[in-house]
Amino acid sequence: MSTILxxxxxxxxxxxxxxxxxxxRGVDLSIKAGxxxxxxxxxxxxxxxxxxxxxxxxxxxxxxxxxxxREVQSLPVGERARLRHQQVGFVFQFYHLIPELTAxxxxxxxxxxxxxxxxxxxxxxxxxxxxxxxxxxxGLGERLHHRPTELSGGERQRVAxxxxxxxxxxxxxxxxxxxxxxSATAKEVxxxxxxxQQERQxxxxxVTHDEGLATRCDRIIRMKDGYVxxxxxxxxxxxx
Amino acid sequence: xxRAFSPFLALRYLITRRINILGVLGVAFAxxxxxxxxxxxxxxxxxxxxxxxxxxxxxxxxxLPHDSSFTVFHDALFDDPDVVALAPRLRQHAxxxxxxxxxxxxxxxxxxxxxxxxxxxGFAMLIGIDPLLETKVVSMSAWLRRGSNEIARYGRDExxxxxxxxxxxERLAEMLLPDRVEWDMRRRAGMPHDPDINNHRSxxxxxxxxxxxxxxxxxxxxxxPFEVVCASFPGGDGENGALSMRTTQKPFASAGWFGSxxxxxxxxxxLVPIEPLRTMLGHDIDDLTSIPLVTDVAIRxxxxxxxxxxxxxxxxxxxxxxxxxxxxxxxCSVLTWQEQNSVYLKAVEQEHAMMTIVLMxxxxxxxxxxxxxxxxxxxxxxxxxxxxxxVGGSPRGIGSVFLxxxxxxxxxxxxLGVAAGVMSAIWINPxxxxxxANYRIELFPRETFDLQxxxxxxxxxxxxxxxxxxxxxxxxxxxxxxxxxxxxxxxTALAFE
Numbered sequence: 001m002s003t004i005l006x007x008x009x010x011x012x013x014x015x016x017x018x019x020x021x022x023x024x025r026g027v028d029l030s031i032k033a034g035x036x037x038x039x040x041x042x043x044x045x046x047x048x049x050x051x052x053x054x055x056x057x058x059x060x061x062x063x064x065x066x067x068x069x070r071e072v073q074s075l076p077v078g079e080r081a082r083l084r085h086q087q088v089g090f091v092f093q094f095y096h097l098i099p100e101l102t103a104x105x106x107x108x109x110x111x112x113x114x115x116x117x118x119x120x121x122x123x124x125x126x127x128x129x130x131x132x133x134x135x136x137x138x139g140l141g142e143r144l145h146h147r148p149t150e151l152s153g154g155e156r157q158r159v160a161x162x163x164x165x166x167x168x169x170x171x172x173x174x175x176x177x178x179x180x181x182x183s184a185t186a187k188e189v190x191x192x193x194x195x196x197q198q199e200r201q202x203x204x205x206x207v208t209h210d211e212g213l214a215t216r217c218d219r220i221i222r223m224k225d226g227y228v229x230x231x232x233x234x235x236x237x238x239x240x
Numbered sequence: 241x242x243r244a245f246s247p248f249l250a251l252r253y254l255i256t257r258r259i260n261i262l263g264v265l266g267v268a269f270a271x272x273x274x275x276x277x278x279x280x281x282x283x284x285x286x287x288x289x290x291x292x293x294x295x296x297x298x299x300x301x302x303x304l305p306h307d308s309s310f311t312v313f314h315d316a317l318f319d320d321p322d323v324v325a326l327a328p329r330l331r332q333h334a335x336x337x338x339x340x341x342x343x344x345x346x347x348x349x350x351x352x353x354x355x356x357x358x359x360x361x362g363f364a365m366l367i368g369i370d371p372l373l374e375t376k377v378v379s380m381s382a383w384l385r386r387g388s389n390e391i392a393r394y395g396r397d398e399x400x401x402x403x404x405x406x407x408x409x410e411r412l413a414e415m416l417l418p419d420r421v422e423w424d425m426r427r428r429a430g431m432p433h434d435p436d437i438n439n440h441r442s443x444x445x446x447x448x449x450x451x452x453x454x455x456x457x458x459x460x461x462x463x464x465p466f467e468v469v470c471a472s473f474p475g476g477d478g479e480n481g482a483l484s485m486r487t488t489q490k491p492f493a494s495a496g497w498f499g500s501x502x503x504x505x506x507x508x509x510x511l512v513p514i515e516p517l518r519t520m521l522g523h524d525i526d527d528l529t530s531i532p533l534v535t536d537v538a539i540r541x542x543x544x545x546x547x548x549x550x551x552x553x554x555x556x557x558x559x560x561x562x563x564x565x566x567x568x569x570x571x572c573s574v575l576t577w578q579e580q581n582s583v584y585l586k587a588v589e590q591e592h593a594m595m596t597i598v599l600m601x602x603x604x605x606x607x608x609x610x611x612x613x614x615x616x617x618x619x620x621x622x623x624x625x626x627x628x629x630x631v632g633g634s635p636r637g638i639g640s641v642f643l644x645x646x647x648x649x650x651x652x653x654x655x656l657g658v659a660a661g662v663m664s665a666i667w668i669n670p671x672x673x674x675x676x677a678n679y680r681i682e683l684f685p686r687e688t689f690d691l692q693x694x695x696x697x698x699x700x701x702x703x704x705x706x707x708x709x710x711x712x713x714x715x716x717x718x719x720x721x722x723x724x725x726x727x728x729x730x731x732t733a734l735a736f737e
Contacts, residue, residue, distance in 0.1 A: 057629060057730040078634045085632020096627045096734065098249075100256040105248075112244035113632035120244035163631060 002068075004087075004170050004203055005054060006030040010063035012049055023049045025226040026063070031171060034201035036194070038214035041223035047207045048175055050223070054205065055088045055173045056080040085113045089164030089202075091174040091193075095156040097148040103159045104144040107131040110166045134162040138192060154185035161193060171203040178213065190216070245633060246640035253621070254645055259613045263646075266609035267653020267710050268660060274599045274706045275661025275698060280668070280684060281592045282702075283695030288588050289578075291501025294386075296577035297327070297377050297538035299554065301561055303573045308565075309531040316560045317539065322553045325376035325540040330368035330514050330533055332521065335469040337362055338460070339429060339491065364453070366468070368514035371404055371412050377538040380404055386499035387451040390506075394455045401462075401496025403446050415446030415513045417463050417493050425463035425493060445516040446495030450506035454497055464494045468512070470520045488520040502581070503688070539574070550576065603713065606653070611717040614646050618721040625725055626733030639726030646718020650711040658707050662698065669693045 012024040024046045031037055041047045052058045054065060056072060065073040067087050072080065090096075097106045111127045112120055120127065135144055138158040148156055157177060164172050177193065178186035190213060197204050206217060214220050221231040254260050301313065310328040318326055374380060384400040391398055406412040416422075422442040426433035434440050447466060454460045469489040492512060499506055515525055523530035541553055554574040561572050578585055618625075628638055664671070668683065672694055675681040684694045 052731045052734075055630070057734070078636060081629065081632055081634040081637075084630075088632075090630045092630075092734070096623070096630065098624050098627060100252045105252070109245055109248070109628075110631045112248055113634075113637070115244050116241045117244050117247060167632065 001032040001034055003030045004033050004068055005205075006064075006066040006069075007050075007054060008064045008066075010050065010053060010060045010065070012046070012053060012058075013061045023226055024053070024060070027223075027226075027228050029221060029228065029231065031203045031205055033170065033203055034197075035219065036197060036204040036206065036217040038217035038220045039205060039207045039223065040209070040211070040214050040220055044225075045223040046226045047223055051173050051175050051205065051207055055090060056084045082114055085110075085167055087170050089167070089169040089172040091157070091160050091164050091172060091177045093176040093179040095148070095153075095160045095180075097156055097159055097163075099148050102145045102147055103135060103140055103151065103155075103162075104128070104131055106148070106159055107134060107163045107166050110163045113167070131162070131166055134166050135159070137196070138162045152185075153181050154189060157181065157185075157189050158192065161189070161196070165196060165200070165202075168200075169202070171205065172197070173205050173207075175207045176209065177206070178208070178210065186210075186213075242640055242644075243634065243637035245628070246637050247644050249624075249628070249641045250644035250648065253617065253641070254648055257617060259616060260645070260649055263610045263613040263649040264653045264656065266606040267650055267714060268656035270599075270603045270606035271654050271657025271706055271710050272660045272664065273602050275658065275703060276664045276668070276696075277595060277599055278702065278706075279661070279665045279696045279698040280694060281595050282699065283697035284684075284691070285588055285592055286697055287691055287695040289585065292581045292585060293577050294379070294382065295500030295502035295505045296580045298541055298577060299539035299550075299557070300329075300575050300577075300580055301537040301539060301557065301572060302535070302575060302580075303570065304535060304537075304561075305565060305569055306535075307531065308534055310534040310537065311532055312564045313534070313537050313561055316564050317537065317557055320553065320556060320560070322541050322545060322549065323539055323557070324542050325373065327373035327377045327538040328368075328370055328514055328532065328534040329374075329536040329538055330366075330517050330521075331535045332366045332368065332470055332472075332517060334364050334366045334510075335362050336364050336510065337467045337469070339431075339465045339467050363508070364449075364510045365508045366470070366510050366512050366517060368512055368517035370514050371415055372409060374538065375404060377540045380498070383498040383500055384448075384496065386501060387448075387497040387506075388499075390451045390499045391455055391497060396455075398496075401448060401498075403448065403495040411442070413513060413515065415448070415495055416442040417444070417446055417495055418442065421463040422493060425461075425465060429465055431465065442493075444491055444493040445513045447492035448495050448498050448511040450509045451497040451499045452503065452507035453510070454494075460494060462494060462496060465491045466494060468492050468520075470517075472521050474522050486522070490516060490520055492516070504584075603710065606710075607713045607717045610646055610649055610714050611720060613649075614642055614718050614721040615724075617645070618642060618725045621725075622728065622733045622736040625728050626730050626736065629730030630734065635726040638728075639722040642722035642725050643715065643718050646722070647711070647715050650714020650718075653714070654707040654710045657710065658703060661706075662703070665696045665698050668696050 007027060007029050010024050010027040011022065013020040013022050015021070027046075027050055039047050039050070049058075053060050056065070060073055063073070064071050067083065072083055075083065098109065101109060108127060108131045111131065132141075132144060135141060138161055140155060140158055140162070143151060143155060148159070151159065172193075174193070178189055181189060193204070194216065196202070204217070206213070208214055219231065222229050301317070314326055317323055371380075381400075381404065384404070388398055388400040403415050403417070404412070406416065419440050419442050420437060422444060423433055423437050423440040425431075444465060447468070467489055468491070469487060471485055471487045473483050474486050498511065518525070518530070518533050521533060523533045539557065541550060545553065554576070557574045558572060561574070562569070565572065625638055628641075672683045675683065
């Protein structure tokens with residue numbers, strides 16, 4: 001399978017006053033299409049920062065990020081946003097749904113990101129149908145018009161998953177997606193994510209503290225103090 | 241290109257966040273205030289100008305020496321092809337005192353002219369006119385009609401004076417009342433009169449008073465006699481080098497009232513025939529050494545004269561008049577009706593300009609309200625900005641959410657304000673009447689300026705300019721928080737609590 005995401009020598013420093021605080025100190029990793037990778041590490045290890053950099057929400061201090069072999073870390077912000085929309089789906093621990101929108105509208109919103117008003121107007125029925133289908137797929141067919149405040153934690157995370165998938169990304173970056181759920185609901189959500197991952201052959205990078213969850217992934221990357229301290233290398237990487 | 245999510249989210253925020261209503265109402269209020277207040281002021285200025293124009297001759301030759309003769313100027317000025325009529329005017333301060341003998345108005349021992357009216361004094365600016373010539377320069381019939389209409393508002397149903405309808409030119413020149421009217425008056429007032437009405441011929445010159453002098457004196461009737469007292473300085477020093485002053489008094493008969501539309505003019509002026517006034521000032525027509533004395537000459541230029549031609553005519557007439565004055569005389573002036581009332585008109589215009597500035601400030605305050613509400617929304621929506629970024633929203637698209645929001649607030653506020661402003665302008669008088677009837681509240685002191693109703697004139701171009709201005713201002717102030725939103729770091733935004 002081809003590598004869809006590769007990060008090489010990633011560092012990230014944050015400035016606090018005049019002092020530069022290194023958060024990532026040279027991270028290398030790659031993810032193949034359809035691969036499930038768990039990113040484990042203690043708090044402050046730099047997992048979320050790495051996830052944001054890989055998701056093009058922020059730019060690294062140094063190092064390169066490649067999507068499908070194309071370096072993207074220094075693209076203009078608008079171009080990075082477009083690429084993020086096309087390639088990446090985010091799932092967050094705290095769901096991050098827009099409270100004014102219903103479940104359906106939250107999902108639809110992700111379909112509107114790179115189309116103009118006129119283009120969207122022309123295919124609005126099709127967009128709505130696919131959003132409804134996606135929500136039905138995650139088991140929320142009856143909760144389409146409920147706002148986030150009217151949904152349970154598990155339901156909110158399902159909406160977030162549907163939103164992450166609606167634009168048909170190649171990789172889903174999930175930042176502790178079960179961290180805010182009880183264990184039964186967490187299991188349901190993880191099962192759902194992995195089912196969809198299997199169906200669509202998506203790449204998954206899953207930030208978690210849960211060793212049990214990590215073992216369900218194809219590969220585990222462990223981080224500590226801004227370094228990758230242990231990772232099961234793929235055969236390509238081992239060869240390199 | 242506007243991304244589809246920008247208007248979608250903007251409208252959602254607009255509907256769900258009540259603070260936007262504050263922005264809409266702020267813009268609507270500012271637009272409403274600008275339209276109504278400016279509409280009233282524009283209408284007010286127009287009415288005031290119209291009133292002032294009708295109260296003054298189109299051109300007035302003035303600043304003449306005290307012993308100027310009308311004959312001298314008449315020939316020189318009437319020569320001009322752009323002049324169609326001239327009328328002599330003689331201004332003179334005077335005191336008036338009614339001389340009726342009934343109980344209500346009888347002069348008491350020690351009383352003075354202030355008894356004439358409890359609210360206004362008995363001083364008057366007499367303007368001596370030649371009725372035959374004056375009616376060719378100024379629309380006297382309109383003045384008389386207006387005077388009657390104004391008096392009617394105070395419950396006195398009296399028809400306009402007919403003093404200028406007199407067919408006999410000699411009687412017209414003296415503004416004499418019909419013989420029967422004067423005979424009745426003499427009888428009532430205990431003045432000398434022939435017992436047989438058929439032998440009586442009117443002799444008291446008529447006097448037209450501004451309606452503001454008499455509107456609350458219901459006992460003043462047509463023909464009522466007034467003693468007019470003038471003081472003049474005939475020339476030469478008196479004892480010990482002091483100026484000698486001569487006072488003369490002469491009875492005149494009330495011939496009705498006029499309304500020029502100029503409050504001050506209608507309060508202080510009394511029109512009298514010019515010859516009796518000249519006589520009082522020592523220039524009796526039968527005296528061979530006397531002159532047809534004038535202080536001003538009212539001039540009517542030809543119809544259709546352009547602004548530039550009028551200015552040229554003014555300068556020409558000034559030159560011709562000056563040439564007739566003794567050498568070393570102060571320069572005379574030919575003034576348009578605007579120049580004759582320049583202080584008053586400038587004050588009104590200045591008030592209008594000041595009010596426009598105040599309204600601009602109101603508009604800026606409403607713009608600040610939009611800025612404040614949008615800024616607050618951006619702060620409240622920082623996490624949303626991070627979410628939108630995470631799902632692929634571009635910075636420009638995120639900025640557009642808030643820009644569209646501000647624009648829609650501006651458009652809605654403008655439309656609401658225009659609708660309310662136009663409706664208020666249309667209904668301002670019924671609203672004012674209702675407020676006055678129920679709460680004794682007047683929105684505008686219309687009686688202070690002798691206006692029949694609250695004047696309101698909305699220029700369509702002004703309505704459009706205000707509406708567009710409000711929208712543009714809304715967009716400008718929305719741009720600042722929109723830019724802040726667009727520049728926000730998505731990671732920081734997602735971490736915001």
